[in-house]
Amino acid sequence: MPRDFEDPNTFGLSAAEVEERRQKGLVNANADVKTKSIPQIVAEHTFTLFNGVNAVLALLVFLTGQYRNMLFMVIVLANLFIGIVQEIRAKLTVDRLTLLTATDALVIRDGEKQKVSVSDIVQDDIICLAHGDQVPADATIVRGSVSMNESLLTGESDAVHKGPGDEILSGSFVDSGSLMARVTRVGAASYAAKINAEAKYVKQAKSEIQDSLRMVVEFSTILMPFLGGGLFLRSVFAEGMSWEAAILSVVAALVSMIPQGLMLLTSTVLAIATTRLGAKNVLVQQSYCVETLARVDTICLDKTGTITSGRMELMGLLPLGGHDVSEVRQAVLAITGAASDDANETAAALLRAAEGWTEEAGAVSRVIPFSSARKYSGCVLEDGRSLALGAGQFVMGERYAALSRDVATFGLLARVLVVGSCGGFDEEGKIEGSFEPWGLVALRDEIRPTAQETISYFRREGVDVRVISGDDPRTVSAIASAVGVPHAERYIDASTIQTEEELVHAVETKKIFGRVTPQQKREIVRILESHGHTVAMTGDGVNDVLALREADCSVAMASGSAAARNVAEIVLADNDFAHMPEVVAEGRRSINNLQRSASLFLVKTGFAIALCFICIFFPPFPFLPIQESFFSGLIIGYPSFVLALEPNHERLHGDFLTNVLARSLPGSIAIVFIIAVTMMMEPLMGWDFVQTSTLCLLLVCMVGVGLIWRISRPLTPLRCALIASIIIAIAGGSLLFGNFFMIEPLTPWMVVYLFSAGALALVLFALLYRRFDKSIEHEGRLAYVVKKAEVAYAQHRSRVRSRTRG
Numbered sequence: 001m002p003r004d005f006e007d008p009n010t011f012g013l014s015a016a017e018v019e020e021r022r023q024k025g026l027v028n029a030n031a032d033v034k035t036k037s038i039p040q041i042v043a044e045h046t047f048t049l050f051n052g053v054n055a056v057l058a059l060l061v062f063l064t065g066q067y068r069n070m071l072f073m074v075i076v077l078a079n080l081f082i083g084i085v086q087e088i089r090a091k092l093t094v095d096r097l098t099l100l101t102a103t104d105a106l107v108i109r110d111g112e113k114q115k116v117s118v119s120d121i122v123q124d125d126i127i128c129l130a131h132g133d134q135v136p137a138d139a140t141i142v143r144g145s146v147s148m149n150e151s152l153l154t155g156e157s158d159a160v161h162k163g164p165g166d167e168i169l170s171g172s173f174v175d176s177g178s179l180m181a182r183v184t185r186v187g188a189a190s191y192a193a194k195i196n197a198e199a200k201y202v203k204q205a206k207s208e209i210q211d212s213l214r215m216v217v218e219f220s221t222i223l224m225p226f227l228g229g230g231l232f233l234r235s236v237f238a239e240g241m242s243w244e245a246a247i248l249s250v251v252a253a254l255v256s257m258i259p260q261g262l263m264l265l266t267s268t269v270l271a272i273a274t275t276r277l278g279a280k281n282v283l284v285q286q287s288y289c290v291e292t293l294a295r296v297d298t299i300c301l302d303k304t305g306t307i308t309s310g311r312m313e314l315m316g317l318l319p320l321g322g323h324d325v326s327e328v329r330q331a332v333l334a335i336t337g338a339a340s341d342d343a344n345e346t347a348a349a350l351l352r353a354a355e356g357w358t359e360e361a362g363a364v365s366r367v368i369p370f371s372s373a374r375k376y377s378g379c380v381l382e383d384g385r386s387l388a389l390g391a392g393q394f395v396m397g398e399r400y401a402a403l404s405r406d407v408a409t410f411g412l413l414a415r416v417l418v419v420g421s422c423g424g425f426d427e428e429g430k431i432e433g434s435f436e437p438w439g440l441v442a443l444r445d446e447i448r449p450t451a452q453e454t455i456s457y458f459r460r461e462g463v464d465v466r467v468i469s470g471d472d473p474r475t476v477s478a479i480a481s482a483v484g485v486p487h488a489e490r491y492i493d494a495s496t497i498q499t500e501e502e503l504v505h506a507v508e509t510k511k512i513f514g515r516v517t518p519q520q521k522r523e524i525v526r527i528l529e530s531h532g533h534t535v536a537m538t539g540d541g542v543n544d545v546l547a548l549r550e551a552d553c554s555v556a557m558a559s560g561s562a563a564a565r566n567v568a569e570i571v572l573a574d575n576d577f578a579h580m581p582e583v584v585a586e587g588r589r590s591i592n593n594l595q596r597s598a599s600l601f602l603v604k605t606g607f608a609i610a611l612c613f614i615c616i617f618f619p620p621f622p623f624l625p626i627q628e629s630f631f632s633g634l635i636i637g638y639p640s641f642v643l644a645l646e647p648n649h650e651r652l653h654g655d656f657l658t659n660v661l662a663r664s665l666p667g668s669i670a671i672v673f674i675i676a677v678t679m680m681m682e683p684l685m686g687w688d689f690v691q692t693s694t695l696c697l698l699l700v701c702m703v704g705v706g707l708i709w710r711i712s713r714p715l716t717p718l719r720c721a722l723i724a725s726i727i728i729a730i731a732g733g734s735l736l737f738g739n740f741f742m743i744e745p746l747t748p749w750m751v752v753y754l755f756s757a758g759a760l761a762l763v764l765f766a767l768l769y770r771r772f773d774k775s776i777e778h779e780g781r782l783a784y785v786v787k788k789a790e791v792a793y794a795q796h797r798s799r800v801r802s803r804t805r806g
Contacts (some may be wrong), residue, residue, distance in 0.1 A: 005545020007376065008584070009100055011369055012107065012109045012112075012125065012126040013125060014416075026123035027120070027121070027122050027186060028122070028137045028183070029186075030670050038091070039086055041084060041087045043209075045083040049221060049750075050258065050263060051076060051080060054072070054255075054260060055259065057254055058072075059279070060251055061247070063247070064244040065613070067245070069625035071628050071629045072255050079264040082271050085453075086267075086270075086548050087285070087286070102704075104116060106127065106128040107125045107126060108127075108180070109126075111404040114569055118137075118148075121136055121183060121186060122183070123183055123185070124182070125182070125426055126142070126180055126182055127167045127181055127183060128179075128180055129146075129178065129181065130174060131177065133173065135171065135173070135175050135200075136185075137183045137185065138168070138170050138183070138184050138186075138189075138190045139167070139181035139183045139184055140167055140170060141166050141179050141180070142164060143164060143179065144177060144178050145161070145162070145177055146162050146179045147159040147166075147174075147175040147177060148172050148175060149173040149174075149175040152794065155455065159344070161177045170191060171191070171561060174731075176344035176369075177369075177370075177371070184368075186378050189368075191619065193563075207291050208655070208656045208657075209288070209291050212660075213262065213263060215268065215657075216605060217259075220257040220609070223612075226253050226348065227254075228254050228333035230539070230616040231249065231615055231619060231621060232246050232250045233621045234616055239619050239620065240275075245620075248624055248625060249620045249624070252624050252625045252628055253612040253615065255628055256604050256605070256607075256608030257364070257605055257630035260603060261632055261636050264354060264637075265594065265598075266594060268641070269644045269645070270287035273590045276586060277290075277579075277586055281576070281579065282570060282572060282583055283558075283570065283571040283572075286568055289569035290583070290590055290592045292536075292569075292585040293536055293553045293570070295591075296536040296552070296553060297464060297533055297534050298465075298533040298535045298536045299458060299463055299470070299536045300466045300525060300528070300551070301465065301466070301538050301577075302467075302538055302541070303445075303467055303469040303471055303476050303479060304445070305540035305541070305559070306540070306557070307467070307479060307483055308445040308446055308448065308451075308560075309445075309446045309448055310445075310540075311353075311446045312443045315442040317329065317414070317440070318406055318437050319438065320403070320420075320438060320440065321437060323439060324397075326359055328438050328439035329354070330360070330362065331420070331438055331439075332350055332359035332389060332419055332426060334364055334379050335377055335378055335379050335389045335419070336350045336354070336377075336383060337361050338349050338361075339379075340377045342372055347370065349379070349446075350441070359649055362382065363382040364379045366380035367423070369429075374390070375390050375391040375394040376388050376389060376391065376394055376431075377390060378390075378425060380425065386422050387419070387421055388435065389418070390420040391417060391418075392416065392417070392418040395435050400418070402458070404441055410440075410442040412478035412796070413445070413475070413478045413482060415444060416438070416442050416443075418437050418439075418440060419437070419438055419439055419441055420439070420515045421435070421439040422434070422435045422436070423798065426699050445475075445533070445793045447479065447482060448576075450577070450578030452483045452516075453484075454580055455484045457580075457581040459486060461584070464526075464533070465486065466512075467488075467512050467513065468516050468521055468524060469514055469516060470517075470543060472515070473515060473752065476491065476514045477512045485512070487511045488511060490510050491512045491513070492506050492513060493515050494506070494514060494515050494516040494520050497520070500563060504527055507527045518546050518692070519546065521537075521544065521546060521547035522547045522550045524547070525537055525550045525551050529551075534552050535551050536554070537554050537555070538556070538557075538577065539557075539564055540557035540559065541564060542561045542564070545557075545564055549567045553570070555569075555572065556568035556570070556571050557571075557572055558575055588648065588650065589647060591656075592647050592648040593644040593646055593651055596643055597644045598642035598656075598660045599663035599707065599711060600635065600636045600640050600664070600707060602664035602668075603664045603667040603671070603704065604628075604631070604636065605664075606664055606668030607667075607668040607671040607672050607675070611672060618679060622693050623693060626741055629696050629741075630697065630741045631697060631700055634726055634729050634733065635705070635726070636704070638729075639708050642722050643712065643719075646718075656700075658787070660785040662772045662773060663710070663772070667706070667707045667769075669768055670703050670765035671761070672765060674703070674761040675696045678692060678695050679692065679696075685753070687750075691744045694750075695753065695754055698734070698754055699758055699761060702758040702761065702762065703758075703761050703765055706765050706766070708722070708723060709723055710769055737767065
């Protein structure tokens with residue numbers, strides 16, 4: 001290209017000047033919000049309290065040489081593997097989306113146009129942008145007049161006119177026209193980067209299940225040194241057991257206190273849920289957010305890209321002054337078709353609509369491209385007629401007011417243009433002579449065809465829908481009303497809100513928010529959460545990043561900004577908001593079934609803690625680690641996995657831990673009672689430790705089958721087959737693999753005792769289950785105690801996080 005940029009404003013930097021700025025660090029380094037690195041993901045899943053405790057217990061067993069008793073580590077390693085693989089897979093997919101949307105930039109250096117990576121742009125570079133290009137760094141226009149789309153930054157869908165001296169911000173798009181601009185801020189100093197920087201704190205997963213499991217593990221860990229130490233000392237010094245036997249007994253007790261299988265089941269069920277959603281183009285970056293979304297009672301939607309597609313569509317044409325629809329169409333075709341190579345979104349919408357028309361445009365001799373300053377475009381036909389299409393105030397002046405009644409027929413959703421003929425155009429493209437209107441052309445934001453059905457789903461499910469946008473609140477209200485958002489008429493212009501008290505009042509009384517800043521979006525989400533709501537936020541732009549980071553569950557569109565994708569827990573790869581009901585349904589299936597299955601795991605945790613305490617005074621602990629694996633596999637693991645994968649779309653009710661304990665505590669109490677009785681009977685009946693341990697194991701299995709029968713109601717053929725297969729497996733395992741699991745053959749008196757004690761334990765279990773079930777229905781004492789414990793634990797976790805950040 002010849003050196004025609006003698007103007008110093010457009011000649012660009014020299015190679016030496018570029019290198020000087022690089023040395024000073026004035027380079028457009030990527031300051032976007034990043035996904036977690038693979039080492040971070042591995043570290044977060046590996047270095048947990050759960051893994052640490054199990055590793056210590058496995059080491060103790062290893063020292064005894066009884067390696068088969070380390071079988072419980074298979075569950076720990078499987079849980080670790082599933083968690084790491086699932087999160088890395090989601091990370092790599094989102095990173096690929098970012099790479100696919102990355103483009104080079106056109107800059108002028110030494111008077112020559114060059115293509116460089118966006119990250120190689122330096123401060124004071126001259127960048128060249130045209131229709132459809134995204135601004136790579138904050139800059140000031142030095143040449144050209146354009147129409148800018150800043151919706152990813154502000155949420156405002158209307159194009160903004162920019163000319164020489166005006167600032168353009170990174171992340172915005174050129175809607176029409178072309179420009180040259182001098183880069184003023186790069187990297188972390190840019191507008192978008194400053195917003196992103198506020199979203200870079202580590203977001204803690206908000207999961208009731210995860211918090212409950214963590215609380216159980218921490219509670220068990222606190223008790224372990226006291227119960228394990230006491231049991232070991234009593235076994236060695238008071239009972240004369242060898243240290244190897246004492247260690248095995250203690251480890252068996254302590255392993256039972258940790259719900260290992262529940263951790264694995266949770267990871268597996270959520271991994272299956274994320275895999276199913278992935279097949280529907282829904283990328284889940286944090287598996288626990290599936291649970292959170294299933295509990296959502298308030299969803300905040302960004303209008304552009306969520307309810308609307310981000311494109312314009314033709315609403316209709318209204319002929320004026322004796323002209324017919326065919327004439328209006330021909331005029332629209334001539335004007336838009338002549339400038340199709342540089343069509344803005346308005347022209348593109350008209351061209352899409354024109355594909356179904358039968359009219360043909362006349363031959364054009366001159367094109368008047370759209371100018372955001374003039375607000376119209378036009379053309380001159382070969383027969384000499386001049387046509388124009390644009391905003392009524394700009395092409396008709398004061399005469400446009402006479403058409404107000406016709407314009408009003410299209411409603412609040414419409415963006416109305418006027419098309420007609422004029423005397424001609426001067427050299428700069430200004431209209432000459434009088435403009436004669438031929439008709440009105442009404443366009444609107446294209447509403448997603450599935451938006452109304454999706455909103456209707458949330459209404460049926462009792463989810464409160466809020467729309468938060470940077471657009472005019474009246475327009476947002478009209479669009480929200482069109483898709484069925486309840487109380488869409490209750491809107492507010494957020495730019496009029498001055499104080500925090502006014503914002504709180506607005507959140508309590510309004511459903512539609514327009515002219516909202518990124519900071520206000522975040523505060524709206526915070527206020528809703530402070531009122532006890534579980535909030536989901538959807539968005540696609542830089543202006544949504546702060547709110548996405550703050551929400552309990554965040555959903556981003558793949559076509560949006562990289563920052564929005566990277567901070568969101570869920571990314572809709574095909575940009576279709578209609579997947580949201582599927583996500584909620586998948587979450588409900590997973591969490592309802594997990595809640596039911598979790599009671600099986602916490603039965604073991606409950607009776608293990610109680611037995612461990614009892615056995616400090618009356619040792620030894622009646623189980624070996626390998627026997628725990630037998631019970632855990634048949635009574636807990638196998639039925640839990642089967643029940644956890646059944647269809648279940650019921651709404652979530654109540655607190656997770658309360659619901660689980662109400663079903664597990666009756667089993668724990670019944671087991672502790674009958675095992676205590678069995679241990680007292682040992683000297684009377686003359687049983688040795690292995691015989692007593694065998695009876696205790698089989699009694700636990702009997703109560704476990706009773707619990708499975710209870711949580712499987714109403715019984716289906718699959719559930720009946722499940723219970724039958726468990727009973728057969730217990731009998732077969734005891735008879736065929738008794739030596740491996742250290743299960744002693746039963747004597748006649750042992751058989752009599754087993755069935756008598758088993759019947760007693762099942763009666764006690766049934767009575768307690770009915771009592772606890774009524775307690776949970778009426779928010780009884782159990783619910784109160786659990787809620788107080790959860791509040792105290794949440795406060796403890798908050799203090800720990802505060803100290804960590806500090």
